[in-house]
Amino acid sequence: MTETTDMPAPEREGAPLKIGDVAKLAGTTPRTIRYYEEIGLLPASGGREPGAHRTYSQADVDRLIEVMRLRTLLGVSLDGLKELVEAEDNREALRREWHEGVPDPVRRREILESLDEHAERQLKMVRARRDEIAVLETELLERRARIGRRLRELEDEPATA
Amino acid sequence: MTETTDMPAPEREGAPLKIGDVAKLAGTTPRTIRYYEEIGLLPASGGREPGAHRTYSQADVDRLIEVMRLRTLLGVSLDGLKELVEAEDNREALRREWHEGVPDPVRRREILESLDEHAERQLKMVRARRDEIAVLETELLERRARIGRRLRELEDEPATA
DNA sequence: TTGCTCCTCACGTCACGTGAGGTGGC
DNA sequence: TTGCTCCTCACGTCACGTGAGGTGGC
Numbered sequence: 001m002t003e004t005t006d007m008p009a010p011e012r013e014g015a016p017l018k019i020g021d022v023a024k025l026a027g028t029t030p031r032t033i034r035y036y037e038e039i040g041l042l043p044a045s046g047g048r049e050p051g052a053h054r055t056y057s058q059a060d061v062d063r064l065i066e067v068m069r070l071r072t073l074l075g076v077s078l079d080g081l082k083e084l085v086e087a088e089d090n091r092e093a094l095r096r097e098w099h100e101g102v103p104d105p106v107r108r109r110e111i112l113e114s115l116d117e118h119a120e121r122q123l124k125m126v127r128a129r130r131d132e133i134a135v136l137e138t139e140l141l142e143r144r145a146r147i148g149r150r151l152r153e154l155e156d157e158p159a160t161a
Numbered sequence: 162m163t164e165t166t167d168m169p170a171p172e173r174e175g176a177p178l179k180i181g182d183v184a185k186l187a188g189t190t191p192r193t194i195r196y197y198e199e200i201g202l203l204p205a206s207g208g209r210e211p212g213a214h215r216t217y218s219q220a221d222v223d224r225l226i227e228v229m230r231l232r233t234l235l236g237v238s239l240d241g242l243k244e245l246v247e248a249e250d251n252r253e254a255l256r257r258e259w260h261e262g263v264p265d266p267v268r269r270r271e272i273l274e275s276l277d278e279h280a281e282r283q284l285k286m287v288r289a290r291r292d293e294i295a296v297l298e299t300e301l302l303e304r305r306a307r308i309g310r311r312l313r314e315l316e317d318e319p320a321t322a
Numbered sequence: 323t324t325g326c327t328c329c330t331c332a333c334g335t336c337a338c339g340t341g342a343g344g345t346g347g348c
Numbered sequence: 349t350t351g352c353t354c355c356t357c358a359c360g361t362c363a364c365g366t367g368a369g370g371t372g373g374c
Contacts, residue, residue, distance in 0.1 A: 072236055073290075073294055075233055075236065105318060112308050112311050112315070119305045120305065122301055123298065123301045123302070127298065130295070130298060132234055133291045137287050140283055140284045140287060143280045144280045147273050148277070151270070151273050151274075151277075154269055157266060
């Protein structure tokens, strides 16, 4: 009864994923993934024969999830997302360069500062949203407080005048 | 130099607003307002001759702003918005009934409890969003903290080995 | 009278949804 | 071989944008 190794390939580590797997993991549809590829938001999985199946890695899934999360939480358009994706590409390139080991300390500092600016930009957008949400929450809480006071006033009224 | 009474009518209190005024006040376009009316999201300004101008009140503007805010901040579809709008209609009816003065204390309590439930439902949605945003913010803060540590490590390294 | 905004079609667009008809890998 | 998912058109839809051509109130 213990799960052995004969599970569908994509569930194992490192195996290439098909578009349906990616869609399920990212909570979207194959059509959306194809559309994102069509408009250049996602890279066309390289060197694909016409008609052949698209293949993806777990890293592709992570990127897609991240991009979709930014989209829904920050409410940006797909045009805006393209910029975010370019920034993410740039970020990954910097991270890769960093992990390959850069000897020059000047360059090391440059990489870190670029990464920091990227995080700061995203943080600003997130905080703007956070503040808008907070205002709405405060309004709703005040509304409930007023209603609560009214209810308590009712309690204190004589049952019938 | 003091502003007198000869300003455009809509700027004064209580004057009926035209669709362009409403659009400007709500930060949207006339087309959107017409579309919302078309699909029943906004009421057709009552008893309008075919071809005549639509007129709106400040209350209409407030409602539109509220609805659009919920839409963008909670990311609901227009179908979802219809439900929200119905709930808002219900809420306004209850508030009107309340302010007209209901003598029956049982009914008074019912009204307050309905209003409270309405606010609670909206609060739940708002908090779900708030939490998602908060997770994203935390991730970005941690990312910046890691980068900051790396930068400080760089400071402590010998300038050249 | 001149501008401006308004009106109603109606076609365009963005971000996908949804079959139609066919091929390809466990 | 049978299913299942995959593929590519291609048309449909939702939420508006954008003229086209015309009427109406300060």
